[in-house]
Amino acid sequence: MDLVLACAEWSGEESDAFPTRRFLERLHQRNSYLIDSHYPLRDALIRDTGRTAQERWSFLRALREQRQVWPPRSWDGRPAAEHLG
Known part of the structure; x- marks a missing residue:
């Protein structure tokens, strides 16, 4: 099972986008916290x-x-509609 970050308006066209480094760093911090705790x-x-x-x-x-x-x-966390503007 995979957990992914996505917005409520995520479209199939953008489903191949990968979270930016900022989100990877947050995921790494979250994982480290869970392991240490x-x-x-x-x-x-x-x-x-x-x-x-x-x-x-x-x-x-x-x-x-x-x-x-x-x-x-x-993917930088903004709703899909903001990427188009």
Whole structure:
């Protein structure tokens, strides 16, 4: 199962956009917080993304680099309608 960031007006045309670095950093911080706080997701996060903070950040960066689309698109959190204006 994958969790993705998306706005309520997300269109199929933009579904290949990848969250910007800002969101990856926030996701990395959230994952580190959950791991350090020993929440139930801790073991799954470690298993899926890495044991150390460096391994987890490398995992997220690799996902972004593997996502090859043309033209390259990033999602910055604004509703889809704002991208068109």
